[in-house]
Amino acid sequence: MKSKRLIPIVLTLVLLTTGCWNRIELEELAVIIALSVDKVRPGLYRVTFQEVNPSGVAPQQSGGSGQAVAVRTFSGTGPTFLEAARKASRKISRRMFVAHTRLLVIGEAMAREGIGDPLDIFQRDNELRLNTIMLIAKGKAETVLNTLTPVTKIPALSLTKSMERTEERWGENIEVDIQEVVKALASEGRDPAISGVFVVGKPEEGSKIDNVTNTKTPTYPIISGVAMFKGDRLTHWIKGSEARGLLWIRDKIRGTAINLTCRKEKKTNVVEVFRSKTRVQAEPERGKPKIRITIEPEAQMEEVHCPIDLNNPEEITRLEKQMEKVIKKEVEATVNTAQKQRSDIFGFGEVIRRADPKTWKKIKKDWDRQFANTDVDVEVKALIRHTNRIKQPMTIQKG
Amino acid sequence: MEKAKLDFLQFFSLIVLFELGSTLVIGMGTAAKQDAWLTILVGLAGGVLLFLFYSALFRRYPDLPITGIAQKVLGKPVGTLLGYLYVVYFMYVGARILLDFGILSFLSTLDQTPFLVIMTLMILVIIYVLYLGVEVLGRLGEMFLLAYLLVSAFGALLLLFSGLVDLAQLRPVLEEGWTPVLKTALQTFTFPFGEMIVFMMLFPYLNRPKSRVKVGLSGMVFSGAILCVTSIITTAVLGADIADRSTFPLLTMIGKVNIAEIFQNLDVIAVLILIIVGFFKIAIFFYAALIGLADLTKVHKNRLVYPMGMTILFLSIIIADDFVEHFKEGLAIVPIYLHLPFQTGIPLILLAVSLFRHRKGAAGTG
Amino acid sequence: MRPFERQKRRKKKKGKDQRGQVFHEESSPLFHDLQKNLNKIREELGHSTDLVVREFEWDGERKIRFAAVYIDGLVDNNMVGDFIMKSLMLESRDDRQTISRKTAFDRVQENGLAVGEVKITRDWNGLILSILCGETVILMDGWDEAISCGTKGGEKRPIDEPTSQVVIRGPRDSFTESIRTNTALVRRRVKSPNLWLETMRIGKVTQTDVSLMYIKGIVDEKIVREVKNRLERIQIDSILESGYIEEMIRDSAFSLFPTLYMTERPDVIAGNLLEGRVAILVDGTPFALVVPALLNQFFQTTEDYYQNYWISGFLRFVRYGAFLLSLLTPSLYIAATTFHHAMIPTTFLITLVAQREGIPFPAFVEALIMELMFEILREAGIRLPRPVGQAVSIVGAIVLGEAAVRAGLVSPAMVIVVAITAIASFSAPSYNLAITARLLRFLFMLVGASFGLFGIALLLIVVLAHLSSLRSFGVPYLSPLAPFVFSDQKDTVFRFPWWSLITRPRLISQKNMTRMEKDLRPSPPDKPTEGEGNEK
Structure with a gap:
């Protein structure tokens, strides 16, 4: 025992x-x-x-x-x-x-x-x-x-x-x-x-x-x-801004700086993006889905060199519009390149699959070609939150 | 039979740990891709239905385990034979799970240790616990369920903070329609929810017989919820493809955690949790077989526990030549040829026969 | 099956000849003759030199010869002198003439002695025992009875501060070696007629007083009966410390974990009695035992109940953590560094590898050496005279550790590990449990070194299974955690404020559960009535 x-x-x-x-x-x-x-x-x-x-x-x-x-x-x-x-x-x-x-x-x-x-x-x-x-x-x-x-x-x-x-x-x-x-x-x-x-x-x-x-x-x-x-x-x-276009689409931007050239002078303002949100949506359109990208960056003024009146809200709105244009151009350039290469690095295919599995089943075999022809609609809603620690740029007195 | 009694919470913990058991390790219903969580829910619904059948059975024979019920319903010789079959079935399933965990530890941490050694240690610990009795098992269950919940909540938080969870990967829901979901649900129904048959052996130990249905159902639903959430997180972290291809999805997932370079490569911890949960699953199967045999042979369980443990160990060694064969058997053969008859077939027959006799008896007297 | 075997064995033993015992199985009555009695006493005690026999006579109608017998040092000398000798020799001088030999004995017993406790002894065993207990025995010529007077006394250690359970806030008295002082210390705190005391003598040679203390009406009678049964079972020659009793009546003979709580603080005993526990006090030691003892009790200090409950709860957490640290740190370190390198954060791993460069021993041996060294140091620190002891542990810890690292014998990380373990084990409020952790630690190190975390996890299951199988006098050792008792969680890991601790612990005693009235939460006396602030 x-x-x-x-x-x-x-x-x-x-x-x-x-x-x-x-x-x-x-x-x-x-x-x-x-x-x-x-x-x-x-x-x-x-x-x-x-x-x-x-x-x-x-x-x-x-x-x-x-x-x-x-x-x-x-x-x-x-x-x-x-x-x-x-x-x-x-x-x-x-x-x-x-x-x-x-x-x-x-x-x-x-x-x-x-x-x-x-x-x-x-x-x-x-x-x-x-x-x-x-x-x-x-x-x-x-x-x-x-x-x-x-x-x-x-x-x-x-x-x-x-x-x-x-x-x-x-x-x-x-x-x-x-x-x-x-x-x-x-x-x-x-x-x-x-x-x-x-x-x-x-x-x-x-x-x-x-x-x-x-x-x-x-x-x-x-x-x-x-x-x-x-x-x-x-x-x-x-490279460069094209790569950034990819990050915009993939919603990976956590901070970046965007140059905004002045209207008259050969100088540039810089806004710093500190937050951004991107949504990629597929819109079913009779067997040929369309991609809609909405980007909502938030930014602050980082460098101001143009003679603008930052106390004027309209001026800020104008800067926002300019910023939207820049971003949109970047993104579209990236999409173009990718479409030319027929390489869906943005995962548009998956977006379509998630939104509309039935259509996806039809087009997935041919996705390479489809991707190159997919319409991509980019919409940017930029927001400049504040002008940082100073309002107006300093004016250099000649004399 | 032991005199010990388990209270509601202890029984509940045992059920939850049992259901989580190897399910967490191998991952459930991943064949249904991103709809794995749905198959769990469907399986759970089936399991609950089955359990209600069981409850009809034990309401007629409140003090008996399934082996005893079989004898009562089908008569001594047939019932005894069925009893022995159940004992063998429980031992076999226990051995399979033991092998699962041997493989798990082997693949994850102790890749140079013969997994026979790992399994021997594991079975020795289980033998010790069962030697101490079901009460000890119940108390351990209580403590480990609490520990498990805390650790897994912590783990889930880690995953969330790592920013690894991407719920978009769960879509599209029902991409291929209901067929694959229902097909895989058959598997989740037998394993783990159908395995509730084991508790037909243990229910006589519950201190309040009336709360049996309650404890069974709440345990199943709770564990089903945990499994569902786990499955959702796994898919959301790994994506359906990797989750399906991984041998142990949960491990792969935890391995991804890296917070501030401090919490990293935590899969060892995950292995530990899995081993502890698996310990309960093996122990419960083993215990069911043990009291079944003790009841049939009228030998005290403590004299059987050691030889039976060694038999389970031996069984687990000869079950399969390689892991692939083992997993294939587990997914294709065992559910249909073993689980279905033992979990669903026999209990249903027992219920039918007992109802029939009851009616005949009533008719005879009236 | 087991208890039955034991009974058999005991029966066999009883049959044996009991020579060498002072007390005979059957006691013989006293002699009539005084001289004969005195001689027999001297003989029985081996003419011990501390035996004092004072003979004197009353010279009345007939001479009556008396003798007072006591042991020097055991009695209170003042008491014997003032109240026995004086009263016998002087006080009753006047009416001596009238006293006959027949009435003398009763007179002395009833009126002649100015002490409180007086009883008659008729047999030798009782006589000798009362002499040995420090009573003064008065024998009279011609009578086969003796009067024993309670004159216990002699030199005692004064009530001191507790040494093993120190608190910042709380009473500062602790038990002494005298059981009477100890029971008084408890009674002083619980002035209830329900505080009952039962005493028995255990130890054939030492005849040690062992007292049971409990509060009738709160305590579970079953536990009292069980304790009594177990105490009565003890057949031993000596009880020199409560440790003897502890080992003889514990539930699990081989367990490493203490199932009796040990304390030298009267307030702890009082608190425990009020929770329905039973205290066992042993003469000759300041350490009293409390049953049933549950694991969580070993993590509590009496201070938890005196100070702010937030900090009490926090400190209990810290103690549980410290216990786990002292149990597992070395084994986890070994497991992580020899098996699970992947778990260690990269930069730390690199540092560790650099540290281990050139260390001759495997991590397990390294840890073993350091742990053993530390145990030796600790032992040396305790055994040496106090001032030197401190110096030794400091020299040992700092100088040796530093030198070992410099010499490349151990890695600095290992020194830290050992130090953490040591400090954590010092923080344990109960010495008993700290010892357990000290021993188990080595087992954990062994499994950690052979199977890594896998082995540690399995051993942890085994330890927990063992703990769940333990009972202390019928109460599950791990309660109220397993089995889980919801209402007792208020005073397990947390300590809820007193006004919410309405019931006593559920599993200790099912009787008289209510500790206090409900709704006693203090609140400011006058709340400003509504609207008052808004005016103006």
Whole structure:
């Protein structure tokens, strides 16, 4: 009777003492913070990993030996993602740990061939995350990972942070994570759009520690432009205001600045948008749906250079009208480009599907062509809330 | 039979945790894409209907579990045989869920630990709890339901604050009409709502027999509501496509949370919640089988609990060779060939026979 | 089945010869002869040197010989001198002549002694026991009876401030080693005729007074009976502290969790009695026991009821949190750093990796070493003389920790983890439960190190299952949480204001539930009548 009661206890103890299968001590980890995929030639990937060097980043009390590099990169080449990764892992002493990967950079060549393949492992693997941010590199993705950054020492974090900030304040690039890309790829009525990144300066200098010891960093990665996809292939880059047009439509603008040129002088006023709301609606119209975009930005005066009377409400209304025109032009330009490329990065197809599933069923096979011909109606209702801390611009007295 | 009694709240908690059980893990009705939540409601409606049938049955035999009712209605030999069949059925389903959770922990956190070890530990814990009795199970249920509700409310808030919820993904409703919804609803009806049959074994433990219908219905509706909300959030975060393709949608969803770089990669926590909820589901199936067998063989349950636990463990190992087979069986074969007869068929026959006899008896005397 | 086995065993034991016991199974009556009696007393007590035998005579019509016997130090010397010796020798001198030998005994018993408690003893066991209890026994030549006078006294520790349950607001007295003082301290607080006291002697050798205290009419009789039964079952040679009793009457013999509440504060006892609990006071120790004890009781302090209820509720939350911290912090740290690296925020993970660089031990061993070191330090701090003890713990904690980090033996994060654990465990209001957490912590660390959070979760289920299966004298240990009692939630995690605590805890006692009248919420006496403010 007693021995019977002991069995479970003994069993538990045995399991406890032998069970350490998954255990990995921290110092055995190579913390991977970013990944990049490049195409070497058709069917051959080059995967690069950016590993954090903990002692180069963490504040150490006991003075280390000089300045250590914050990250190191290593690559592997292979016909599949995993094989390339395995080959790369031979170059390091620790176990690759990818759960903290923040950034996936895909080379332009790779993106033009199709980004679908490397994404499977991101969905399947239990360490990789769907909320990893994606970027498309103009040129080789590897060089982006190789470039060291000052201040925010880990380049991947520096990139994701700067992207976040610029999306927030400027609105010309779009923060997209893998899940969004996967959703867009799986959807019939939407194509992905991913921000681009490229390295300014000499790439080979960027990987040296000198790069971060200068006040004026010679080589640095910069986020710019948005890559437009058709299916999983990159087709076209949009830049500047065109990119902002995309953000207007996707209702991603949280803040941006808009230039309004003066009527007479060659000068510009600037309004800063601090809030905006966009609605995209589909209006069923006998088998050929129409898209109506309503944008309602709220703004404040940020710079005033024209001789205008800001105490006059009519003047404000005029500025609002001007602002509406600018935004409308931007948005329409973006829509035009997208329609030309037949790449529905706005998800108009989904809007139609949600509003009118029956029509959508009829047109979805032919959506590519339909999209290019869809009428898009843009309406902007701008509102300038206030003139900020001063009312009138200062008048410079000559004399 | 134990002498213990459970109060309303304890019974309610057990029902809710049981219904949530593996349903949360595997995700329900995702085959109906963005209408998954609708299939849950339809399944719930079916389940409630079925439960009302059950209630008609136990109102006639208030002190008996289903195995006892079977003996009373169909006579000793047939009833006993049915009783044993139910015991085997409960054990089999328990073993399947055990395997579900073995796989879950294996895929999510302990990918290098043999999942036999994980399952062994789990079954040992369940054996211990059942050894302590149903009262302990009830009290644990109470506490864990509270903890579960708090944690999941917190989780929902995290998701909301992450700005991941996009309700537009729920539209269009009924894109393909009612057919896919009803088709998937058959699955949600048997699993988890039809599994209420287990509580036919446990109802004699409720301290107030009159509140049985109340506790059963409120438990089902409450858990149905939770499942529905969870399903809505899952679809709104992941989108119907990813939710359908994920092995464990809830995990994928929680894995997306990232707030201020502090709350991130929380799927381990989600796994823990799921394991705790699953623990109750296995424990309840196991317990139903246990008291069923104890009742049939007249052996004290504490002498059966250990061998039966090991049998369930063994069963769960031999059920399937790989996960794909296991999940396929779970979605295609088990609901039709096991769940339907045991959950709906036999109870209905029992009810019909007992009604018939009653009428004949009444006619005979009158 | 089990209790039956136990009974059998006990029966066997009873048959055994009981040599070596002071008290004989069957007591023999006293002798008539004084000298014989005195000799026997001396013999029984082994001619102990603290035994005082004072013989004297009345020289009346016939000489009557008396003897007063007591043990020095156990009696109140003033009392013996002033009220027994004096009255026997001097007061009744006048009428001695008239007293015959036959009336003398009754006279002495009735009029001759100026003490309160006087009783007659006829057998040896009673005689010896009353001498050992500090009573003064008066024997008279020619009588086979003895008078024992309640002269208990002697040196006692004065009432002091409590040391293990310190409060900021609240009474400052605590129990002492004397049971009489202790019962008085409680009675002083509850001046009710319903405060009943039952005393029994436990311990064949030590003959320790053990008192049950309860308030008749509030307490559940079943619990009182159960406590009495369990106390009567104890067959032990000695009771030196209430801990003996605690281990002999607890519900679950092997549980790590305390199912009896221990306190040295009379106000806690009073409060508990008023909730319908039973107190067990043991002579010779300032620690009294309270049953039934529920888990949430160990997180409450008496102060919770004295100070602002907002802060009381908050502090209770803090204590529950601190308990969980002291139980789980090291195991969670181990689990997170060896299994669930993904959970740790990225930047923190990098810092941790940098810290662990070059540490020779795995995290589990590192934690184990630090925790054990800390336990040693704590023990050293308690055992050493008080001033030195503090120095040792400070030196140990700061210097050792710092040095270990510098030497690269442990990571700074681990030092923080251990420190958090330690501080959290100090905040536990009940020492009993803090001990539990201290031991369980190591088990959690073990499962955390082998299976990560999965193991911790399973162990947590096991611990909670164990807790739900525990009962303290019939009351579920986790109540009012599980089983959930809604009305008792007012005083579980929160402490509602007194005017809302209308009923006593439901599960402790079902009788006399009302604590106070309803609608006693204080409100300002005069509300301005409506419209008054609007005029003008």
